[in-house]
Amino acid sequence: MPGTTHSVVSAAQRRSRYRALIFLCALLLALLGCSGSSDDDPAPTPGAVTDLSATMEGSGVRLQWSAPNPADNVAQYRVYRGEINGGLSRLAEVAAADARFVDAEPANGTVYRYRVVALNRDNQAGPAAEVEFFVAYNTTPVRQLSVSRDEWYGKLRWQPESGYRYQVFRGTSRPPKPCWSRPSSPNTAMPPQPVPSLCIIGWRRCGISATR
CATH class of the missing domain: 2.60.40.10 (Immunoglobulins)
Incomplete structure (x- = not known):
């Protein structure tokens, strides 16, 4: 009989150990599943700024x-x-x-x-x-702009600024909002920014734009 008692106790211990092992395995799988779910799930698509x-x-x-x-x-x-x-x-x-x-x-x-x-x-x-x-163009007002008559021509003068290049535009003062053009290319539209300095010769308006 002592051998039988020892055998029953050993079997009970083995069953208890198996249950504990199964529980630990299930717990480990659950933890691994939780930790991996955030990486596996697709991220929500953001809205528009x-x-x-x-x-x-x-x-x-x-x-x-x-x-x-x-x-x-x-x-x-x-x-x-x-x-x-x-x-x-x-x-x-x-x-x-x-x-x-x-x-x-x-x-x-x-x-x-x-x-x-x-x-x-x-x-x-x-x-x-x-x-x-x-x-916009990097413009600066032209200093000391003046105009004078030279027979049938208008002569423009101004104080140059170091590092700038100059564009001269011409248009008519009639109508009030003239289409500007370069004298060398009458069909070339003026860039869409105000001309810093203006002068008037009769019905002619001249603009000087200094750009870097």
Whole structure:
């Protein structure tokens, strides 16, 4: 009989150990499943950025926007740029905490189209936001501009500034909003920015634009 008692106790111990082992395995699998679920689940696609704006900052263009709601889905932003009638190319990647970017090398006299999209951690983009912006010429007022008659011609004089080049435009003072053109190319439209300095010769108006 003592041998029988020992055998019963050993079997009970083995069953208890098996139950404990099964429980530990199940617990380990559950923990592994919980830890892997956040990485395996697809990240929500972020919404579109709002309040996208473009302004001049020095010689560059400053873009600024507000994060989509909710902002937790945003891992980074991607900025695109293209001319108004052309395609877009990737310009920069911006950290999620920044929500701003400065395009340091735009071309003067160019109308650009900027696009900003928010990306999640899976690099999936949300809806795009766009803004158009005209990069004005870097002009300065021309100093000591004067005009004089030379028989049938008008003679323009001004004080030159170091580092600037000059463009001379001509138009009529009638109607009040004349179409400007370079004298050498009458059909060339004036760039869409005000001429800093003007003079009048009879019904003729002349403009001098100094640009870097």
